Amino acid sequence: METAPNWEIxxxxxxxxxxxxxxxxxxxxxxxxGAAPNSQACGVDIALPGVLPVLNRKAVECAIRFGxxxxxxxxxxxxxxxxxxxxxxxxxxxxxxxxxAPVVVGGTVAIVVxxxxxxxxxxxAHLEEDAGKSxxxxxxxxxxxxxxxxxxxxxxxxxxxxxxxxxxxxxLASAAEAVAYAKALHSLVRWIGICDGNMQEGSFRVDxxxxxRRAGTTTLGTRCEIKNLNSxxxxxxxxxxxxxxxxxIIEEGGHIVQETRLFDPGQDETRAMRSKEDAHDYRYFPDPxxxxxxxxxxxxAAVARALPELPHAMQGRxxxxxxxxxxxAKVLTSSPDIARYFESTVAACGEPAASFAKPxxxxxxxxxxxxxxxxxxxxxxxxxxxPIRPAQLSRLxxxxxxxxxxxxxxxxxxxxxxxxxxxxxxLLIEQRGLRQVQGSDALAPLVDxxxxxxxxxxxEYRAGKDKALNALVGQVMKATQGKADPQQVGxxxxxxLEGD
Amino acid sequence: xxxxxxxxxxxxxxxxxVTHVARLARLALSDAEADKALDELNAIFEMIAVMxxxxxxxxxxxxxxxxxxxxxxxxxxxxxxxxDAHMALAPATAAGLYLVPRIIE
Numbered sequence: 001m002e003t004a005p006n007w008e009i010x011x012x013x014x015x016x017x018x019x020x021x022x023x024x025x026x027x028x029x030x031x032x033x034g035a036a037p038n039s040q041a042c043g044v045d046i047a048l049p050g051v052l053p054v055l056n057r058k059a060v061e062c063a064i065r066f067g068x069x070x071x072x073x074x075x076x077x078x079x080x081x082x083x084x085x086x087x088x089x090x091x092x093x094x095x096x097x098x099x100x101a102p103v104v105v106g107g108t109v110a111i112v113v114x115x116x117x118x119x120x121x122x123x124x125a126h127l128e129e130d131a132g133k134s135x136x137x138x139x140x141x142x143x144x145x146x147x148x149x150x151x152x153x154x155x156x157x158x159x160x161x162x163x164x165x166x167x168x169x170x171x172l173a174s175a176a177e178a179v180a181y182a183k184a185l186h187s188l189v190r191w192i193g194i195c196d197g198n199m200q201e202g203s204f205r206v207d208x209x210x211x212x213r214r215a216g217t218t219t220l221g222t223r224c225e226i227k228n229l230n231s232x233x234x235x236x237x238x239x240x241x242x243x244x245x246x247x248x249i250i251e252e253g254g255h256i257v258q259e260t261r262l263f264d265p266g267q268d269e270t271r272a273m274r275s276k277e278d279a280h281d282y283r284y285f286p287d288p289x290x291x292x293x294x295x296x297x298x299x300x301a302a303v304a305r306a307l308p309e310l311p312h313a314m315q316g317r318x319x320x321x322x323x324x325x326x327x328x329a330k331v332l333t334s335s336p337d338i339a340r341y342f343e344s345t346v347a348a349c350g351e352p353a354a355s356f357a358k359p360x361x362x363x364x365x366x367x368x369x370x371x372x373x374x375x376x377x378x379x380x381x382x383x384x385x386x387p388i389r390p391a392q393l394s395r396l397x398x399x400x401x402x403x404x405x406x407x408x409x410x411x412x413x414x415x416x417x418x419x420x421x422x423x424x425x426x427l428l429i430e431q432r433g434l435r436q437v438q439g440s441d442a443l444a445p446l447v448d449x450x451x452x453x454x455x456x457x458x459x460e461y462r463a464g465k466d467k468a469l470n471a472l473v474g475q476v477m478k479a480t481q482g483k484a485d486p487q488q489v490g491x492x493x494x495x496x497l498e499g500d
Numbered sequence: 501x502x503x504x505x506x507x508x509x510x511x512x513x514x515x516x517x518v519t520h521v522a523r524l525a526r527l528a529l530s531d532a533e534a535d536k537a538l539d540e541l542n543a544i545f546e547m548i549a550v551m552x553x554x555x556x557x558x559x560x561x562x563x564x565x566x567x568x569x570x571x572x573x574x575x576x577x578x579x580x581x582x583x584d585a586h587m588a589l590a591p592a593t594a595a596g597l598y599l600v601p602r603i604i605e
Contacts, residue, residue, distance in 0.1 A: 021575045028578030037596040038586070042579035046586055058575035079563040080570075086526055088600040101563070134603050153597030281524055286563040294569040 009243045010211045010220060011178045012123075012170035015185050016163050017195045018130065018203040019062040025129050025162035026053030026096065033201050041132075041156035047091035052289055055080075059162040060293065062194040063103045063127055064303045066164060069192050069310055070122060072107025074300050080127075080290040083282045088154050089132035097165075099284040102126035103293065109168075109188065110312065111180040112330075120181050121169040128163050132156035158202075164194070170209065170220065175239040179232050182206050191311055191336050205230050208239055211256070212246045221246070222256040226263050226270055238263035242270045314339060322346065322357035331365050338364065341390055348394035349401075359397045367414060368393075388417045395425040404429060406436045406485050436483050443476070443484060447492050450475040461497060469493060511549075513541050 024031055027044035044051045067074045081099040104125035111118050135153035166185060172178045186204055189195040196203050211223035226242055229235045241263075246256050261270040309317070311333045318329035332342045342364055349356035372386065396413055399405045405413065412434060416422040429435055450472055451458055460468035469490060476489045518538045522529045529537065583596065592599035 023575050023577045023579075028573070028576065030577045030579075036583075038583045038598070039581040039596070041586070042582065043586075048586075054573045055570050056575050057572035060572065084524070088598075088603060135597055136603070150602050151592075151599045152601070152603045153595070154600055155597055281520075283521075283524065288564065291564055291566060291568050291570040 004244075004247055006215050007212050007243075007247050008215050008217075009174060009239070010170045010213065010223075011172035011174075011239060012209040012223075013168045013172065013178060013182060014207040014209070015166045015182065016130075016205045016207070017066075017166060017185075017189050019059050019162040019164055020193065020195055021056055021058045021062070021162055023056060024160035025056050025059045025127065027160055029160065031161050033198075035157055037135075037153075037155040038157060041159055045091075045160040046156050047093075053096060053287075055290065055293065056162060059127060060103070060295065061303055062162070063125060063164055064295065064300055065192050065194055065307060066125055066166070066189065067104035067107065068300070068304050068307055069188060070104075070107030070109055070125075072122060072125070073105045074295055075101060075103055075105055076295055076297075077101065078103040078126075078293045078295075080287045080293070081284045082287045083128075083284055085282060087131065088152065089134050089156070089159070091132070091156065091159065095129060095131060096287055096290070097128035097284075098126035101292075103295070104164075109181060109184050111177065111184050113174075113177050113180045118171075118177070120171045120177075123167040123169055125164050125166040128165055130158050130161040130163050132159040164189075170211075175236045175243075178208060178239055179236045182232060182235055187311065187335060192308065199230050202230060206235055208235060208242075210239055210242045210246070212243055212250070221250075222258050224256065224258065224270070225260045227260055227273065229263060234263055234265055237265070237268060238270060241268055245270065308336070311339075318342075318357075321353070322361075323354045324357060324361055328358075328361045328365065332361060341386070344390035345394045345397070348391050349397055356394070356397055356401065359400060360393070363393060363397065363414075367411075371418065387420060388414070392417055392423075392425060399425060399429065403485075404435055406483065408482055409434045409436060434483070436485060443480075443489060443492055446476050446479045447489070447496055450479065451493070451496060458497065511545060513538060513545065 019025075021031060023029060024042075024045060027042050029042040029045055030040045032040065044053055064074055066072075078098055079101040080096050082094040083097045083099070084094045086093055102124040104122075106124070107122040108119045109122065111120055133155045135155055168181065172181055186197055186199075189204070190197040198204070206229045208226045208229060209223045210226065211221035213219065213221045224242060224246070226238045229238055242261065249256060260273045262273050263270050315326075315329040315333045318324045318332060319326060324332070331338075333339050342360060345360045345364065346353050346357050349360065368386070368388070396405070396410055396417070399413075400407065400410050412432075413422070413425055413428055416428055417425070422428040454472060454475060457468045457471045461472070472493050473486050473490050476493070477484055477486055515534065515538055518534050518541065519529070522534065522537075587593045587596075587598070590598050
């Protein structure tokens, strides 16, 4: 396990990021998810003889965006190569990828684990095409009378979908670090708009290269590659059990065989993939069908100008402009949606922004996020379909700040907005009489009544029992039907009782 | 297998290199064919050794015979659904899928 004291785990990740293009990387077929099988696979994708690939400009632009976002070098010339292997979902018998000359070289991604920041180095990021999909499960139902147990179905809709494969250095030292890195990467590619990040649909998949070595040694152990991890939870579990497997083998005097493995979540174990026996002999060579890709400086400059503010920079700005804590700024920049929601809300509150920022942050990170989680929405998707608009939340915050609403009344207004019972904050306050009772003029008569009617509590308070005041505050609150600010009531009571 | 074209000594393939590459390429070679391929490939490697003797330290590596850059296309869907026409070429199909011998993972 990760906690085995005499062992170190060394992990490098390869992330396959499906680029958000309309058409394929080398053909004009559509990439839309969920289409009828093989309806989006053209002659190039199914490898009819005589067809030629033509590179999609948008896919290259996505790679440049990523390279800029991780401070990498964008190669002025990069080369597409053929990665040769036979598999039924790969009609050409090779995958077009990049090998010796990738489009993005180097770069770093910052992660935070146990409150410490660590910089993870990238080796490279290269463009490649995805393969098709094999269908095993549903075939028996589809083909009840054709001996389907001996067959697999092939859907080539995904063949040719553009991928950016992002390869990290083996800088990750635990399953937790690997997950933090994968999450940071997942968040970044969505942030810069190159990938929808949908892991269920396979838009973001991770392979983990895992090896172990005795603590204090520096030579890398033999690694195994665990393929196709499509959730952060599986990534974490797969690394933990693979490391445990390797440690057990070495401690029993055995050796690790370099191989490709699959994670079986049901058994909580990894096992060797038989179909990938020859996986390390791909016989790459430059694809003669594709000329070298050249990227001029002015293209890079144009992409850089269109790049959104990056999360790290935005976090710094939230701290300096709005006076938020590092923690608040980090949470509010965890996705473009939440950041946009926060900024729209604060902007709608008016000036000075800094005075509204903290209450807005509290509502968004507190009540709002909690409800989004409860609504079981997909990570990050919630704010787009969120039932309360920034303009409504900002009005709510304004009415708290100007004293119209107590926190309890604000919660009632929030509930009404969330459920859709109400749309306009001010109208709701008027209609339901939710205006906070405030000011000594309005509260003084009530305070006097309560003092007169609760002689026992008054005596206790005067005898030094501070807690007796709470009972009196409660009585006043009850008299206002909860529409007063308990702190103000407490202050008034104290004034009256001590002034006598 | 020898792939380093800059190696100064001539590498020679062995019989097992030929059978390995043939297996990766899904080629069924008879013993006689494998022997012939071995001789021919070794002749090619001898020629590579001659070329490798030339000093190319100040020459940029070339990845394509034509000195041009890749043309790029706009991200536009141009291909209609031609599934029925494509499927007519396949030996076995069902439910919109191409059928192949069972893949065991």
